[in-house]
Amino acid sequence: MIKSVIDLQPGKNAKILEFANAKVADVFESMGLFVGQMVQVIYKSGTVVISVNHRMIAMSRVLAERIYVSL
Amino acid sequence: MSHCNHCQFKRNRKIVLVGNPNVGKSSVFNMLSDEYAEVSNYQGTTVTVAIAQIHIGTLIDTPGIYSLTGDSQIDEITKKHLNEADFIINVVNAVTLDRDLILTNQLLHIYHNKMILVINQIDEAEKRGIDINYDELSKRLVVEVVKAVAIDRIGKREIFQAIMNGSCLHHCNTSDVTVLLDRHITVKYTVSKIDKFLLNPIFGWVTVAFVLYAIFKILGDVIAGNIVDNFVSIIDKFYIPIVSRFAFNVLGNNFWTEILVGEFGIFTMSVKMIFGILMPMIIGFYIIMSLLEDSGYIPRIAVLTSRFFNFLGLNGDAIIPILLGFGCGALGTISCRILRTGKERVIVTALIGIAVPCAAQQCIIISLLAATNDVSVWGMYIATMLIVTILSGKILSSFIKGNGSDFFIMDIPPLRIPSIANGYRKTKNRAKNFLKESAPILVISSGVITILHKFGILNWLQSILSPIVKSLLHLPQEFADVFIMGIIRRDLAAVGVFDMSQKFLTTGAQILTAAIVISLFVPCINAIIVILKERGWKMALTLWLSTFVISISVGAVLTRICEGVLCA
Ligand SMILES: Nc1nc2c(ncn2[C@@H]2O[C@H](COP(=O)(O)OP(=O)(O)OP(=O)(O)O)[C@@H](O)[C@H]2O)c(=O)[nH]1
Ligand SMILES: [Mg+2]
Numbered sequence: 333m334i335k336s337v338i339d340l341q342p343g344k345n346a347k348i349l350e351f352a353n354a355k356v357a358d359v360f361e362s363m364g365l366f367v368g369q370m371v372q373v374i375y376k377s378g379t380v381v382i383s384v385n386h387r388m389i390a391m392s393r394v395l396a397e398r399i400y401v402s403l
Numbered sequence: 404m405s406h407c408n409h410c411q412f413k414r415n416r417k418i419v420l421v422g423n424p425n426v427g428k429s430s431v432f433n434m435l436s437d438e439y440a441e442v443s444n445y446q447g448t449t450v451t452v453a454i455a456q457i458h459i460g461t462l463i464d465t466p467g468i469y470s471l472t473g474d475s476q477i478d479e480i481t482k483k484h485l486n487e488a489d490f491i492i493n494v495v496n497a498v499t500l501d502r503d504l505i506l507t508n509q510l511l512h513i514y515h516n517k518m519i520l521v522i523n524q525i526d527e528a529e530k531r532g533i534d535i536n537y538d539e540l541s542k543r544l545v546v547e548v549v550k551a552v553a554i555d556r557i558g559k560r561e562i563f564q565a566i567m568n569g570s571c572l573h574h575c576n577t578s579d580v581t582v583l584l585d586r587h588i589t590v591k592y593t594v595s596k597i598d599k600f601l602l603n604p605i606f607g608w609v610t611v612a613f614v615l616y617a618i619f620k621i622l623g624d625v626i627a628g629n630i631v632d633n634f635v636s637i638i639d640k641f642y643i644p645i646v647s648r649f650a651f652n653v654l655g656n657n658f659w660t661e662i663l664v665g666e667f668g669i670f671t672m673s674v675k676m677i678f679g680i681l682m683p684m685i686i687g688f689y690i691i692m693s694l695l696e697d698s699g700y701i702p703r704i705a706v707l708t709s710r711f712f713n714f715l716g717l718n719g720d721a722i723i724p725i726l727l728g729f730g731c732g733a734l735g736t737i738s739c740r741i742l743r744t745g746k747e748r749v750i751v752t753a754l755i756g757i758a759v760p761c762a763a764q765q766c767i768i769i770s771l772l773a774a775t776n777d778v779s780v781w782g783m784y785i786a787t788m789l790i791v792t793i794l795s796g797k798i799l800s801s802f803i804k805g806n807g808s809d810f811f812i813m814d815i816p817p818l819r820i821p822s823i824a825n826g827y828r829k830t831k832n833r834a835k836n837f838l839k840e841s842a843p844i845l846v847i848s849s850g851v852i853t854i855l856h857k858f859g860i861l862n863w864l865q866s867i868l869s870p871i872v873k874s875l876l877h878l879p880q881e882f883a884d885v886f887i888m889g890i891i892r893r894d895l896a897a898v899g900v901f902d903m904s905q906k907f908l909t910t911g912a913q914i915l916t917a918a919i920v921i922s923l924f925v926p927c928i929n930a931i932i933v934i935l936k937e938r939g940w941k942m943a944l945t946l947w948l949s950t951f952v953i954s955i956s957v958g959a960v961l962t963r964i965c966e967g968v969l970c971a
Contacts, residue, residue, distance in 0.1 A: 358472075359812065361505070362469040362470040362472070362473070362505065363469060363502065363812060363814070364499065364501055364502025364503075364505060374598075374599075374602070375599075375602045375603075375706070377604045377710070378709055378710025378711075378713070379706045379707075379709040379710065379719060379811065381602060381706060381815065385499070385501055385502075386498050386499065386531060386533070387498070387499050387502070387814060387815075388598075388814070388815035389812065389813070389814055389815065390702070390705070390706045390709070390719065390811070390812070390813045390814075390815055391811060391812040391813070392709065392713075392718060392810060392811035392812070394810065395810065395811070395812055
């Protein structure tokens, strides 16, 4: 099932399937987020915090909605 | 790899440190040179380059960038120095290697024969059980790789050695680093309990409130209430009588004596202001700031506040320049470079100019308010400042053209125990800069004020300002002096109010009005110069005039409300 990161329950792992478009992909890739990586949602409120490979990244919901993951 | 003679470094070689934000470039810079570039635990600490002369050339520390294709102000600054570089030290963080090597890859394509790779923070990586095969990395990337723990000064010699070797590497077949990294492994990341707490929508905010309260308490009670009081009374009792007597004996009673040791004298008023009041408060404030900066707490506040800032056309990024603005408006304004859009930069610059009192001012305001011992005065002060901030932000974000930003993405660094050594160096550096910048202005202005006083101009200005001070703000006539001082520097005005408060400001309403007026008053000369450079003269002029009008009108409205409420 494909969903966006924002639909993930905190604490659950999921694999990044794709980004909404090339422009967003650019932003994420320069921050070290790639298709195929496992992500976990840590915190979800006005802002979303995810963890990837020993790092935590905070982003606005608008951006989080543009990361598609497989559940 | 041996090194050959024609590759020897000339002294004027430009060696540029480049890397992702918060990997430790400035720490490496400090390790390799004897200078101090500010080090803090958040991305975007460095916004202007730092330069040091070292034995193998000129070392340049640049702001962190994620890629060579970015086009923010920060990216432009770094890329400019990259273009002029003779040699590049690419610093990466061992913990976030997969992210950082993306930039490395881009750099290698262009600078392969004149760069080395410094893998920093290997202590953190070891702690987390991250295993890195350095030899393999070096072989595959065809670049000299050096391990470092910059904060412990580990790797210094190896870096210099590698620069010597690296400058002779020529034939390069850069393999694509992406094949080096296996991105498909699941890394179990357990978030620390502290982080869960700090980011929790309820407890997170409770913590922020508690931290703010603690800061107010320390600055108001300990520093302003004890340290400053003692300093001031020592200066008043011992120092001033001695220098005054000395000057009178040597120079006699004339104009110069007045300038040097009179009521507004350089050796009396200036010395008391700088060493008795401002320095202890500034130092106290910066020690606290450095704890916040080095612990990594600021990015957590950014996460919590991002939504509030959305409302003002900004996002969590804005917290960094604003917090720095609480230290010094000029620094806060420069730090606006980390913001992504021009609109955000204008809004934050304006907010800092209008509603963010700098350290010197704030400390005095806190002690004034603390002295009233009245919770409602505190409440009204904070409420007024918040209302002014929100209204200004809202008005600016709807009138300024262009897109605001809901585009917020920020690396959250690990929490760290702040290092005493770094806190000490940073605070010392900032206090020194404050002294260098404000002392001459204070000395000049005390001379000017003596002259104005001597020729009756001060009285004349007082009478001109009297309608504003007395009728509009319901404050004593003497407050006009504060205005005149405030035009030069807001912290001077704050000191003026502090001095006056004992004699003239009697009611809670007066203290509150005075505190609000100086909090919102025009940015000081140093800040205006920076605004002029960063945002242009139109913005500087508009901001200066608006703050003047805003401070007086808000003061006038508030004083009437207060008289109603506090006297009722
Ligand atoms: N554990 C550990 N921490 C380090 C090391 N080097 C730097 N740090 C910490 O990493 C944080 C960032 O260091 P800076 O030197 O300010 O990083 P920077 O790359 O200059 O950051 P920007 O200027 O924001 O791009 C600080 O909290 C440092 O104390 C290291 O070798 N080990
Ligand atoms: Mg730096």
